[in-house]
Amino acid sequence: MMRPDLEVVEVRRDESFKVWEHGYPYRTIRWHFHPEFELHLIVATRGKYFVGDHIGSFGPGHLVLVGPNLPHNWVSDVAEGETIERRNLVMQFSQDFMRRCIEAFPECKEAQGLLDDARRGIAFDEATSVAVAPLFEALLTARGIRRTSLFLLLLERLCSAAQRTLLASPASSQSSSASTRLSHALSYIGKNLTSALRESDLAQLAGQSVSAFSRAFHRHTGMPFVQYVNRLRIEAACQMLLADDARITEVCFQCGFNNVSNFNRQFRAAKGMSPSEFRSLQRLNARSGDVAVDAASNSADVCSTAPPHRARHPANAALAPPGN
Structure with a gap:
């Protein structure tokens, strides 16, 4: 089997974990690994997925938790040249983050068995996927304490799943742990x-x-x-x-x-x-958003002050503001 690439997972300084979405094809869609846990939810396309030495089929609703340093990849069955705007949701969190969660909240020890099993990769049943999907979607835009509470609620749903299927063989899990010493070094560098x-x-x-x-x-x-x-x-x-x-x-x-x-x-x-x-261009980019908002506001003001008889004129009826 070809050697997996390392994905560098960058979590913002003001966040504890990373939640994002991407389409297909995308730069991270390759045989790769990282020291972080990853929860992966497919929302579109079908295809084949690879976790350690496991190969299976996936479709919308496919939910998998992958443990640290376990190679993985999802390959969609789409026509050459076709692009999918939004294929999956991804959540990534570090081993250190979970360790601190368990130290701060003893109730989180319930998740230890789940995390241990994730080192071989876990596929969840359909009911768990349905329960988790709206929480996953909400996490994309959540901020502050709500973001943390959604994470814990999602974790609770995973822990209480009626069916958890281990994917990679124990041998595959052990071979991936050969990278554990290196992952400690990578974690040390990041901190x-x-x-x-x-x-x-x-x-x-x-x-x-x-x-x-x-x-x-x-x-x-x-x-x-x-x-x-x-x-x-x-x-x-x-x-x-x-x-x-x-x-x-x-x-x-x-x-x-x-x-x-x-x-x-x-x-x-x-x-x-x-x-x-870099800073100047990013500020220019931010100002362009303000300009767009101002332009939309000015356009709305012009519409709201337009003479009523113009809005009712047959030639302009399609342009009448809502409610006129």
Whole structure:
């Protein structure tokens, strides 16, 4: 079987987990893995799915929970060149997040068995999919405490499922756990981006020699250690540039770079522009939304002040505002 790619899951700084949707084809639709749990709900198309050494068929309503580092992929059966605007919903959350949930709320220990089974992948029955679907949809736009409460309610639905089918064989699950030491290193990097990160220290954490760790790291991430760290730091910088008005120098040091010139060079290499240009263009993008709202408001004002007799004229009847 071909070697899976590593997907870098980026969770916003002001959120505990990631919920999103995408169509087909899409960049993440490939044989891949990541250290996070993933809940996957198909809303359109049929096809074949692959979880570890399991191969099965899927259709709308197909609901699967995949555990950390377990390779997976969903391939839709669509005509060549055809695109699907919205194929599935995805929720991703880290092992550390669930550990902290269980520590903070002992009642969440009920989910431990579910999480253990997810290391082989779990397919859920139709009734559970129907119950989970509206919660999943609501999570796409939920904010604040409601977002957290929806997550816990969804988790409760999964725990109480009448039928859970394990997908990958125990052997497949064990082979995927060979990446566990590397996933610990990846998790450590994500939590310590602002610190000095040395490949030798991460190799020690993974219990490997530097050369063995370097080869394994490149094989699983598709890039050298330093490039991977810089990529994560640049993505963190982008979030900071969008979130507040901190000076470029402050952003540089807060995301882990130790000098501004290197930060600017790495940012330009990754994004094709300087940090200040990135921030300016994003502000321009935000202002365009305000302009669109103002234009719609002005258009509504013009319609509301139009003389009534014009709206009733036969030639203009189709243009009459609602209620006239």
